[in-house]
Amino acid sequence: EPEVTQTPSHQVTQMGQEVILRCVPISNHLYFYWYRQILGQKVEFLVSFYNNEISEKSEIFDDQFSVERPDGSNFTLKIRSTKLEDSAMYFCASSEAGLSAQYFGPGTRLLVL
Amino acid sequence: QKEVEQNSGPLSVPEGAIASLNCTYSDRGSQSFFWYRQYSGKSPELIMSIYSNGDKEDGRFTAQLNKASQYVSLLIRDSQPSDSATYLCAVDNNDMRFGAGTRLTVKP
Numbered sequence: 001e002p003e004v005t006q007t008p009s010h011q012v013t014q015m016g017q018e019v020i021l022r023c024v025p026i027s028n029h030l031y032f033y034w035y036r037q038i039l040g041q042k043v044e045f046l047v048s049f050y051n052n053e054i055s056e057k058s059e060i061f062d063d064q065f066s067v068e069r070p071d072g073s074n075f076t077l078k079i080r081s082t083k084l085e086d087s088a089m090y091f092c093a094s095s096e097a098g099l100s101a102q103y104f105g106p107g108t109r110l111l112v113l
Numbered sequence: 114q115k116e117v118e119q120n121s122g123p124l125s126v127p128e129g130a131i132a133s134l135n136c137t138y139s140d141r142g143s144q145s146f147f148w149y150r151q152y153s154g155k156s157p158e159l160i161m162s163i164y165s166n167g168d169k170e171d172g173r174f175t176a177q178l179n180k181a182s183q184y185v186s187l188l189i190r191d192s193q194p195s196d197s198a199t200y201l202c203a204v205d206n207n208d209m210r211f212g213a214g215t216r217l218t219v220k221p
Contacts, residue, residue: 033209041213042201042211042212042213042214043157043201043203043211044211045208045209045210045211048207048208055207056207056208057208058208091156091157098207099144099145099205099206099207100145100162101147101159101162102147102159102209103159104149104156104157104158104159105156106155106156107155107156
């Protein structure tokens, strides 16, 4: 069964550094998403991406964040100048169409020291 | 502000019983509704999707949607200990919003 994959599973970084989180969505899916979940809190929408551009973003997704589909399979989230409060689990998801069921990857646990 | 509200629980039911999980949402424009299951430290796993008013059944799970009341529910019949997890309600209007989840414990 096709799955969303994410790398790395864990990432530790120093405050102020840049990190890139990688995702491989399900191959026939056209919509891609990033979410974050701070420990003990709810899953929060960051951004959706379709046809090589951002279609929606939340108030969390400010200039510190960017997304890219650098090739036909990968989808990346870049966090510039990381802050302590960026420590969270970051989930990538994909769906066949907008507003349809989203399938989540296993997540990347980011720890900013 | 787009809010999705769930009772945090914990909800405890005996094995074989029906577990009932509820969710309300604030965005009347919401178009798609989902229930996800999340085990501790894991990612959300899709259980059910529902798009129109009424009931939708899939095995032991039944989702119910009432857009007029802005209410979504999930019934789990014949609950099993393996159903013990946090259940997340998610509501999508091009920016999917999650509730905080209801923790369900099914006791053998």
